[in-house]
Amino acid sequence: GAVVSQHPSRVICKSGTSVKIECRSLDFQATTMFWYRQFPKQSLMLMATSNEGSKATYEQGVEKDKFLINHASLTLSTLTVTSAHPEDSSFYICSAPQALTEAFFGQGTRLTVV
């Protein structure tokens, strides 16, 4: 199947700093990518839809100024957690749909804010 690469897999940062997470579709183009957040033993919650060449669409309750999304090319979307705080610590996962039938997920990024 198609491959979506997410980097870094794990990051620890100090409170107040910003962290960038990359999501790449390696063997297909993705005009849309999705960013999810997962707390321990909870489901994946859709945060935002990343659209190539246009603004991202954020789900209700997600702060767009806090979670900056850039989809600069057909194979790369980035999520930047700005001014991170301990409550932002979570597992962040991106996905990219190939055609209509399957979304491929990245490996996830475990963010710990200390």
Place this chain on the structure above:
Amino acid sequence: QKEVEQDPGPLSVPEGAIVSLNCTYSNSAFQYFMWYRQYSRKGPELLMYTYSSGNKEDGRFTAQVDKSSKYISLFIRDSQPSDSATYLCAMSAYGSARQLTFGSGTQLTVLP
């Protein structure tokens, strides 16, 4: 009330057992139903995809969708220790790859 409800488990079964995993949902607009497997600290991988009601079989896995009851199931036959993972149901009104709403996941352990 959550849109998708899934028993979190944990569920432990002996090797070779038949496993039944279930989800219920409330949004009648859901048309696409998926089951994902997620190993610890990894992204989910798609196991089964079903459109609308009906059954689908793939090897040891069978997915069932009953839209009238808003209930979906995943059956695993002849379960193996390698099946130990968290199983997530997911649903969408827009397509199996778009804007998925996930259940909380059921943690399964298959004991050798």
